[in-house]
Amino acid sequence: MAARSTAPTPSPTTSPSSSRSISDAWRILVVEGDRTDRVTLTEALERHGHTVDAVDSGGEALAWFETVDLVLLDLDLPDLDGLEVCREIRAAGDVPVITVTSRASELDCVLALQAGADDYVIKPYGTRELMARLDAVMRRAHRTPAPAPDAATDGTAVLEHGPLRIDNDSREVQMAGRPVPVTRKEFDLLALLASAPGQVISREYIMREVWGDSWSRRTVDTHVSSLRGKLGGPEWIVTVRGIGFKLRTVQ
Incomplete structure (x- = not known):
């Protein structure tokens, strides 16, 4: 049963695509x-000025997620x-x-x-x-891309390293011609990492460029681990102990 007596109702003034400041x-x-x-989390969010729709099942979540700006999702659901x-x-x-x-x-x-989560608590x-974490995720989600290429693209639309292909325009990754789904x-x-293959990039620089001011050593490690699995093995991203990571060079 939902925490509220009625099902969530779409807001007439907000939507996931609304332009809003953090x-x-x-x-x-x-x-x-x-x-x-559910009640504790709802009350905490409302105290911070947010509008909250609360449900207790995955089925209700799938029915209403398109009406909101952000989803806080418990992984242990009854259905x-x-x-x-x-x-x-x-x-x-x-x-x-x-x-x-x-x-x-x-x-x-x-x-x-x-599975596609932007973050976890x-x-x-x-x-x-x-x-x-809410602030950081929403800031990233609604960040307006700069017209000039950033440090991650290094001005190159497509980065290729052996079978690995990274298209910065379409934001698609392929390995040996097969699409690799990434968040x-x-x-x-x-x-x-691909903008400077073979070059060690520090954790601090990665955090600043990718996550802004949302700092967590575990966040970087978890994303690296996930990428290694999706790319087919740990050899693609090399850990340099005490410093950071590098993309292996392909001969």
């Missing part, structure tokens, strides 16, 4: 199977696997998704990112951490 209030869909957590719900949302469009979960292993985080969490942040990270 200081604006957002319409957020909370998908949380635990009633206590559907939360990862599958995330995949369905991502396949349908670009509504930002943050998974809120008690699953704390690196594998669980990787699976969430591979592990229970128990602090309200300040959650709001900071927005995975693409930005891979394009940054």
